[in-house]
Amino acid sequence: MSAFPARNKAALAGFAQSPVQRHAPMTLGAITIATVREAVADAGLEVSEIDGLITTPLFPSLGSHAAEDGIALVTTNWLAQRMGIVPVYQENPQGQLPGAVAMAVNAIHAGAAKNVVVYRALHNPGGSYHQNDAPKASGRDQWVMPQGHHGPIAAIALAWNEYAQRYGAGEDALAPIAIEARKNGARLPWSYWKDKPLALEQYLAAPFINDPIRMFDCDIPVDGAAAFVITSAERARDMPHRPVYISAYSDILPRRFGLAHHWPYDEIMELGALGLERLCQRAEIRLSDIDHSQIYDGFSPLSLFWIELLGLAPRGEAHRFIAQGGIDSDSPDGKAVLASGGSLGNGRMHGTPQMIECYLQLARRAGERQRDVKLALACQGVPNMGGSVLYSADAY
Amino acid sequence: MSSTVQQRPLPVPDAQSAGYWNAASRHELALARCGQCHMFAHPPGAVCCACGSIEPAFEWMKLSGKGRIRSWSVVRQALLPGFADLVPYVTVDVELEEQPNLRIIGRLLDGIEAPLVPGAPVAVCFEDIAPDVAVPAFRLAAG
Ligand SMILES: [Zn+2]
Numbered sequence: 001m002s003a004f005p006a007r008n009k010a011a012l013a014g015f016a017q018s019p020v021q022r023h024a025p026m027t028l029g030a031i032t033i034a035t036v037r038e039a040v041a042d043a044g045l046e047v048s049e050i051d052g053l054i055t056t057p058l059f060p061s062l063g064s065h066a067a068e069d070g071i072a073l074v075t076t077n078w079l080a081q082r083m084g085i086v087p088v089y090q091e092n093p094q095g096q097l098p099g100a101v102a103m104a105v106n107a108i109h110a111g112a113a114k115n116v117v118v119y120r121a122l123h124n125p126g127g128s129y130h131q132n133d134a135p136k137a138s139g140r141d142q143w144v145m146p147q148g149h150h151g152p153i154a155a156i157a158l159a160w161n162e163y164a165q166r167y168g169a170g171e172d173a174l175a176p177i178a179i180e181a182r183k184n185g186a187r188l189p190w191s192y193w194k195d196k197p198l199a200l201e202q203y204l205a206a207p208f209i210n211d212p213i214r215m216f217d218c219d220i221p222v223d224g225a226a227a228f229v230i231t232s233a234e235r236a237r238d239m240p241h242r243p244v245y246i247s248a249y250s251d252i253l254p255r256r257f258g259l260a261h262h263w264p265y266d267e268i269m270e271l272g273a274l275g276l277e278r279l280c281q282r283a284e285i286r287l288s289d290i291d292h293s294q295i296y297d298g299f300s301p302l303s304l305f306w307i308e309l310l311g312l313a314p315r316g317e318a319h320r321f322i323a324q325g326g327i328d329s330d331s332p333d334g335k336a337v338l339a340s341g342g343s344l345g346n347g348r349m350h351g352t353p354q355m356i357e358c359y360l361q362l363a364r365r366a367g368e369r370q371r372d373v374k375l376a377l378a379c380q381g382v383p384n385m386g387g388s389v390l391y392s393a394d395a396y
Numbered sequence: 397m398s399s400t401v402q403q404r405p406l407p408v409p410d411a412q413s414a415g416y417w418n419a420a421s422r423h424e425l426a427l428a429r430c431g432q433c434h435m436f437a438h439p440p441g442a443v444c445c446a447c448g449s450i451e452p453a454f455e456w457m458k459l460s461g462k463g464r465i466r467s468w469s470v471v472r473q474a475l476l477p478g479f480a481d482l483v484p485y486v487t488v489d490v491e492l493e494e495q496p497n498l499r500i501i502g503r504l505l506d507g508i509e510a511p512l513v514p515g516a517p518v519a520v521c522f523e524d525i526a527p528d529v530a531v532p533a534f535r536l537a538a539g
Contacts, residue, residue, distance in 0.1 A: 063475075131475045138408035142417075143439045145405045146531045147502045149487050150475050157469035158489045158501070165467070165514040211470035257445050259438070259501060262489070265467075 004248055004282035006109040008395040011236035011243035012359050013115075014043030014229040020192040020347040023124060024223035029070035032121045032225040033083055039227035044240040045115060050229075052089040052113030053080055054100045056120060060350070061221075062151055064133045065125040074121040074225070089113035095252040096380045097351035098387030102249040104230040116230045120352050124221035140260045153218060153299070155261040156382075157210035160301035162265040164212060167316035171212060175203050176322040177300035178216045180338045184329055185345020185353075187369070192222050192347035217300040222347030226356065233395055244362040247375075247390040248282035250275040255384055263382055272309045272383025279377075283390045287311050290390070291373035292361055293335070294354035296380050297342035303327075306379050307337065339369065351380035355389070362393040404478030404525045412440050415456030420530045423522045425461045427498070428454035436495050461520030462537065463492040466499065470508050478525075484508050488534055490518055503533040510536060 016038035018024075018031050026034075040047050053076035059067045069078045076090040089107045093099045097120055104116040130151040137145035144150065163169065182198035185191040198216060206215035236243035253271045258264070280287060287310055295306035304318040312335050313321035321327075328334035340357035343349055358376035360366040374393045380386035409417040412428075419426030428440035431453030435446035444452035467489040474480040486504040491497060504510065505521060519537040522530040 128475065132405075133477055134405055135403070135477060136408050137405040138410065140439065141405075142407040142409075142413055144501055145476060146407050146525065147487075147533070148404075148471065148476065148479055148482070148485065149501045154469060154471065154487065158467040158487070161469060162467035162489070162514070208470065208472055210472065213469075257441050259499070262499065262501060264489075264497075264499065 003284055006105050007247050007283065008245040008392060009233050010105040010108040010230055011233045011245045012228055012363070012391070013231050013236045013239045013243060014039050014045075014241060015227065015356060015359055016042055017190045017226045017352065017356060018224050019190050020222045020224040020349060022192060022220070022222060023126065027071055028121050028123045028223055028225065029074050029078060029082065031223065032074045032079060032119060032227075035225040036079065036083065036117055036119055036227045039117060039119075039229050042241070043229035043231070045229065047083060047085060050085055050115050050117050051087055052104065052107055052116030053085065053087045054091045054093070054103050054116060054118045055079075056094070056096055056100050056350075057092050058094065059123060061125060062130045062132055063125070063128055064131065065127075072123045072125060074119075087113070089116065096386045097355060098249050098378070098380050098389045099251045101230070101246065101355075101389050102251045105246050105249065108230065108232050114231065114235070117227055118230055119225060119227040120350055121225040122222060122348055122350055124223050124348075129221045144260050144262070149261060151261060153210050153213055155263045156299040156301055157213045159263045159265045159268060161212055163301065163304070167319065169319040172204065173319040173323070174214070174217050174300040174304070175200055176327065177297060177303045177338070178203055178344050180327050180329065181297050181342040181344035183345070184339050185341030188341050188346065191341055191345060192220065193341070193345055213299065213301075216344070219298045219343035219348040222349070224347060224349055226349060226352035228355065228359070241365065242363045242393070244359050245392045245395045247392045247396075248279050249387065249389045250279035250282075251387045253384060263384070268305055268382060268384045269309065269315075270384070272305065275383065275387060276309055279388055279390055285375065285390070290375050290377045292339070292358065292371060292376040293337050294340045294357045294376065294378050295337045295342070296351060296354060296386060297338060297344045298348065298350070298381070300344065302382055303338065303342070305383050309383055312337070336371070351378065351386070354378040354380065358391045362391050404531075405476055406526055406529055407531075417529070419456060419458065420522060420532055421528050423530055425459045425520045425532055426456040427459055429457045431455055436498050438498060438500060459492060459494050463490040463500070463518055465489070465512060465514060465516045465518055466491050467514070468504065468512050486510070486512070488518060490534060500532070502531070504535065505533050506536050
């Protein structure tokens, strides 16, 4: 028996991605219903055949915005009621997309559900996404907010500058990440940045938000939803599309307790490496066996961290690797790790672009972008807080 | 004191933080130290993460306020009330000299043009933001 009994026992059978818009005319709930219906149809199923719903409902704003169900986020309870689904299994984990996929795999392998829809819906509330008008800082906030430190951009700026100073990465070191993500995102029909690649001059002309993080190092908040149908490997083989097997996952790791919005670089790398080690043990592969790794890029330094964790460049060298065209998807020698367009090239979709790219390639549905790949990895989030899922074209 | 400064988010001291804010109001940096293993914890949690004690009996110990810069950033957008007139300003991630990886984040009050390098020594200082409320910050220090 495999080290991981659920290996390749569940499979992706279909997907849908809504248009990614800055401010959609429909509510997020309505967008999600339309997207789930489309994903279910893509898998050749009826909505009545869906018996599991899982989402990570997180509305990741730290600002003074109401988190209303159906508007700013969409829980499974909200969705089930509006779609007339009575799920035998529903979960709303607090973590990121790999955790939701992991739950679907586990539920299917355990026989707790047959056909599970995993979805992610994200809302742009308008105004400043993270601006917080609270006159007081209590609980964990009191250790950083009165001091003037707040939000994820501030957190990544400190982590990135520690890397940049330690390894000699220059002020423009991140440009190839944003440019590559936007290049690939510009080719996707649903992307907010469709037909809008980013030129180096535009990247450099945009303001710093938190030095050394520039505006285009940060994904843009959007309205959008993506949905996936996950079912058993056996059932998937009778469905319209080629199954894409879920080989292993590494879900969220226990972070060290510390300050809010403090992502120490060394902890990111230490726990990120542990997550990938765990994934490889479950999948019984080496990182070098993966044909197509899709890295996360909600903030561009995260992509550099993932590149080094995946062993595509030595520790401290990823900034040189990308400067030399190392991730150019149009080069035969490039590692197309941002072929998904990521969050920088689609909009803030929290890991769904990477999952879609893995799915489309392995299901051989990627059209002009089709590559000859068999094992694909979707990486999500800050490496010590996100996770990763390995997909396979074969039920090895 | 300007009205803008008074609008900065004020800390709400609680059972786990009162010692920190009381010391800060006297312009002293005090952090919680586990009464069992004598390791500093910042912030102090419900238990000691160093030794696992569920009765850590944290004590508030005055620190030297000296440390070295691990990283820094220039904040250009005020996402918090009361900082609009202060941007752009520098925040520093400081490793305090009392314990490896004991980190604290605060403003560096030397301006955004101050030459910074990793490992640069800093010393704590305090910003008075309301009556009896002072917030730890840093200045570059000698050697
Ligand atoms: Zn202890």
